[in-house]
Amino acid sequence: MDFNAILHLVRDDFASVDACIHEQLKSRVPLVSEVGRYIVQSGGKRLRPLVTLLAARACGYRDGNAHVVMAGVIEMLHTATLLHDDVVDESGLRRGRATVNAHWGNSTAVLVGDYLVARAFQMIASLKSQDVFDIMSDSTCVIAEGEVLQLINQHDPDTTEERYLEVIHGKTAKMFEAAAECAAALSNPVHREAMATYARHLGAAFQIIDDVLDYTSSAKVMGKNVGDDLAEGKPTLPLIQAMKIAAPAEANMVREAIRSGGLEHLQEIIQLVQDCGALDYSLARAKAESDAAIAALNTLEESIWRDALVDLAREALARNH
Incomplete structure (x- = not known):
């Protein structure tokens, strides 16, 4: 299955997730609802709630709407992290549209992000599952720590x-992991470990590919500015590997660009990363993560839902945005 076929498989569940999120975004403060709708409706792949829905089905969930509520929780928490990330990174563009901080200002972005977190935990409480509460409370701490670690590395x-991998485990992979593990907890807890392992590796593969795309794609395709990672001084895997294998003068050029966050040599650095083998290395690391994700699914019974999770891990490698 390609990505559209995977989405089609859970189209009815996703319609229910959309309705759930719209209901939860209602607030007595109109600005909260307006900003919430703006960011939630701004597109994106919505991989994390997709993982929740597929994992629940693969683990045997058939009746009720707890998986829908859980997918809504994951999407709202992820949206909150995006709002806060864009303020920290001073980003002006996301998914091809102005960021909330660029449109309404930093204060609004931060406070609405806080509201989404609070609302998500109200939804978690409604599920009345101690396992889900434990997973999500631990996960949100790890995600916050990952963001701080990224700030330290900046x-x-x-x-x-190793430090880079620690960051992406916190800031990206942990939300995927929580999405799948909670789905298993609500469906068949015997699969919790397998689902957590699958999603952790899937999230790592997704983030590595995301970092590769910063040097191979375009602003039109990605919906964000090319070179944003370098401009923010983020030492992502392609840059880390380029500094390892490039000639000393070229490695020093990359080092200075990371240190200053300057784009003076952006085109030269993009060319260097493309030519020196750093992208091939990064793609190989992403494939290893994808393979590990797929291997974790061996304990699940065969089903169309398990097949979709396998194909999703493969699709993570093939995407161009």
Whole structure:
């Protein structure tokens, strides 16, 4: 199945998720609802709630709407992190549209993000599952720590691959992991570990590919500015590997760009990353994560839902935005 076929498989569930989110975005403060709708309706792949829905079905969930509520929780928490990320990164463009902070200002973006977190935990409480509450409370702490770790690594050209992987586990993979593990907890807890492992590796593969695309795609395709990672001084895997294998003068050029966050040599650095083998290395690391995700599904019974999770891990490698 390609990505559209995977989405089609849970189209009815996704319609229910959309209705759930719209209901939860209602607020007595109109600005909260307006901004919430703006960011939630701005497109995006919505991979995390998709993982929740597929994982629940793959684990045997058939009746009720707890999986729909859980998918809504994941999407709202992810949206909150995007609002806060864009303020921290001073981003002006996301998914091809102006960010909330660019449109309404930093204060609005931060406070509406806080509202979405609070609303999401109200939804978690409504599920009356101690397992889900434990998973999500632990996960949100790890995600916040991942963002702080990224801030510490920012403008540090000595960031190692290990530190980079620690960051992406917190800021990206952990939300995927929580999405799948909660789905299993609500469906068949015996599959919690398998689902968590699958989604953790899927999230890592997704983020590595995202970092590769910063040097291979375009602003029109990605919906964000090319070179944003470099402009923010983020030492992502393609840059870390390029500094390892490039000639000393070229490696120093990358180091100085990370340290200063400057784009003076952006085109030269893009060319270097493309030519030196750093992208091939990064793609191989992403494939290893995707393979590990697929291997984790071996304990599940065969089903169209498990097949969709396998294909989703493969699609993570093939995307161009």
